[in-house]
Amino acid sequence: MTPTVFTPWSALAGGALIGVAAVLLMAASGRIAGISGIAARLLPPYRDGGFAGRLAFVAGLVAGPVVYVAASGLPVVQTVGTAPLLMVTAGLLVGFGSVWGNGCTSGHGVCGLARLSPRSLVATLVFMTAAVATVFVVRHVIGG
Amino acid sequence: MGVALQFLSGLLFGLGLVVSGMADPAKVQNFLDLAGTWDPSLAFVMAGAVAVTMAGYRLVLSRPRPWCAPSFDLPAARAIDRRLIVGPAVFGVGWGLAGFCPGPALTSLGLGAPGTLMFVPAMLAGMALARWLATRNG
Numbered sequence: 509m510t511p512t513v514f515t516p517w518s519a520l521a522g523g524a525l526i527g528v529a530a531v532l533l534m535a536a537s538g539r540i541a542g543i544s545g546i547a548a549r550l551l552p553p554y555r556d557g558g559f560a561g562r563l564a565f566v567a568g569l570v571a572g573p574v575v576y577v578a579a580s581g582l583p584v585v586q587t588v589g590t591a592p593l594l595m596v597t598a599g600l601l602v603g604f605g606s607v608w609g610n611g612c613t614s615g616h617g618v619c620g621l622a623r624l625s626p627r628s629l630v631a632t633l634v635f636m637t638a639a640v641a642t643v644f645v646v647r648h649v650i651g652g
Numbered sequence: 653m654g655v656a657l658q659f660l661s662g663l664l665f666g667l668g669l670v671v672s673g674m675a676d677p678a679k680v681q682n683f684l685d686l687a688g689t690w691d692p693s694l695a696f697v698m699a700g701a702v703a704v705t706m707a708g709y710r711l712v713l714s715r716p717r718p719w720c721a722p723s724f725d726l727p728a729a730r731a732i733d734r735r736l737i738v739g740p741a742v743f744g745v746g747w748g749l750a751g752f753c754p755g756p757a758l759t760s761l762g763l764g765a766p767g768t769l770m771f772v773p774a775m776l777a778g779m780a781l782a783r784w785l786a787t788r789n790g
Contacts, residue, residue: 572666
């Protein structure tokens, strides 16, 4: 495991930017900024319109680090797992679970909590608990 | 106009993830590691994001309609059903394993880490499977 430094100010500032993004999307297209829903609807079946807008949103997401590096001159520091079986399994679970539960950290965790949605509160408590338990088992039971 | 604003929204979202450090799976996993190298940053990201969204939604939703769509499209579901427990539980296990949720994973695509390039296609496959199963079961 790689220790990281607690960064409250940049965390708050970055969080506020995410909030501005969510408000802008609601003001412009009237939709929740739920990444799992936006990404999943880029795949077939296509039931409603809005494909171009969703693709533009994801293109913006991908452009984020590029603009950050160009504007700040700083690199984006990342420690990403390398074990193929782990990363593929995790990807399948994240993709399946977020669509099955109608939302992920953004849709339920940010937009849903901001709307005081009881469903989103339940979903957020469940995925937080499951994630904390998983990290505990991986790092302190198996890895301990 | 609408498409350009949706690009701008995605860009701000991606910038927020990078600025906050949430594009780094190590930082996310350390938030989840209460018994180890705990890093509380993610709670501050959530607090900042929820506070701004709550205030902004209040302003925006008091308007008659969005700028580029005929009406607001808000989730109508109310039921706390089994899917709302099973889905987030499965998602949480995957999130803990890799430290990636959908936003940071997509934002990281251009950074080209091998782990990201394994995770994202698997995530899209999982999403497609869930949509297919949901359609089949009505």
